[in-house]
Amino acid sequence: MDRPSFDSQSLGRRLNELLVLSLLRRAPMHGYQVAVEVEERSDGFFTFNHGTLYPILHRLETEGLIAGEWSDPAEGRARKAYALTEAGRTYRAEGLREWTMLVGRLSPFLDDEAANDKVSDGAA
Amino acid sequence: MDRPSFDSQSLGRRLNELLVLSLLRRAPMHGYQVAVEVEERSDGFFTFNHGTLYPILHRLETEGLIAGEWSDPAEGRARKAYALTEAGRTYRAEGLREWTMLVGRLSPFLDDEAANDKVSDGAA
DNA sequence: CACGATATATAGAGTATCGACATGTTAGGA
DNA sequence: TCCTAACATGTCGATACTCTATATATCGTG
Numbered sequence: 001m002d003r004p005s006f007d008s009q010s011l012g013r014r015l016n017e018l019l020v021l022s023l024l025r026r027a028p029m030h031g032y033q034v035a036v037e038v039e040e041r042s043d044g045f046f047t048f049n050h051g052t053l054y055p056i057l058h059r060l061e062t063e064g065l066i067a068g069e070w071s072d073p074a075e076g077r078a079r080k081a082y083a084l085t086e087a088g089r090t091y092r093a094e095g096l097r098e099w100t101m102l103v104g105r106l107s108p109f110l111d112d113e114a115a116n117d118k119v120s121d122g123a124a
Numbered sequence: 125m126d127r128p129s130f131d132s133q134s135l136g137r138r139l140n141e142l143l144v145l146s147l148l149r150r151a152p153m154h155g156y157q158v159a160v161e162v163e164e165r166s167d168g169f170f171t172f173n174h175g176t177l178y179p180i181l182h183r184l185e186t187e188g189l190i191a192g193e194w195s196d197p198a199e200g201r202a203r204k205a206y207a208l209t210e211a212g213r214t215y216r217a218e219g220l221r222e223w224t225m226l227v228g229r230l231s232p233f234l235d236d237e238a239a240n241d242k243v244s245d246g247a248a
Numbered sequence: 249c250a251c252g253a254t255a256t257a258t259a260g261a262g263t264a265t266c267g268a269c270a271t272g273t274t275a276g277g278a
Numbered sequence: 279t280c281c282t283a284a285c286a287t288g289t290c291g292a293t294a295c296t297c298t299a300t301a302t303a304t305c306g307t308g
């Protein structure tokens with residue numbers, strides 16, 4: 001039983017991937033569009049620098065989690081639309097579970113008033 | 125306008141700090157004890173490698189968020205007990221708010237079924 | 249007296265984001 | 279037509295953090 005432990009080093013990367021995969025889940029998008037959508041839909045809370053986003057997309061594509069396809073050259077400006085693959089869907093679901101677990105596990109550490117009440121593993 | 129935005133790069137660091145500060149909030153502890161408590165109280169989900177924990181403690185002390193005090197040499201094994209300072213308490217509260225905000229902001233991106241319901245004026 | 253657990257500390261390696269730079273296209277106004 | 283801004287993708291060096299391994303020293307027990 002590999003009890004899922006927490007890796008603080010890759011947390012940022014995982015979260016960024018989760019953001020991208022979740023956006024692509026609704027509909028295929030190209031890179032620039034992903035950046036704009038994330039920023040707009042979060043009121044500027046989440047942002048993607050180009051130097052961050054494109055390497056992420058390349059990585060996800062290399063790993064087979066998303067599939068990129070260049071637009072028809074006849075259709076004007078060249079764009080690469082990314083679609084979520086089956087593996088990507090699975091990966092996203094797994095990442096979502098892990099995120100939820102992290103939030104849940106962290107909670108008792110953060111609000112220790114509640115923890116005091118609940119987890120009195122011994123009279124202090 | 126300092127709308128708090130999200131910094132994925134320092135997320136791991138912030139979370140580790142939040143864990144440490146939250147533990148120290150209950151009572152002063154020395155480094156080794158922090159590592160043991162975190163691991164025990166989370167059933168092994170969170171762990172602190174020594175090479176990770178001690179630099180964190182040094183950093184927090186340098187920034188005045190915790191105050192370390194060496195044990196009385198007469199009391200046997202040398203230990204450095206860290207206590208949360210006033211600044212540390214403030215910093216922890218702020219970090220907690222930011223964490224809560226992150227979780228809240230991320231939520232609509234992750235479960236977009238719910239978002240679908242909410243964004244479109246669906247007659248639920 | 250040797251050994252493992254306790255306790256703190258540092259150095260080197262690896263990895264990922266960030267900011268800057270680079271390239272080319274499309275649409276609109278002067 | 280020319281020029282500018284927005285669109286669209288891409289790469290590279292600097293930076294910053296954790297992780298693994300190593301080092302030192304004390305305490306209790308057999």
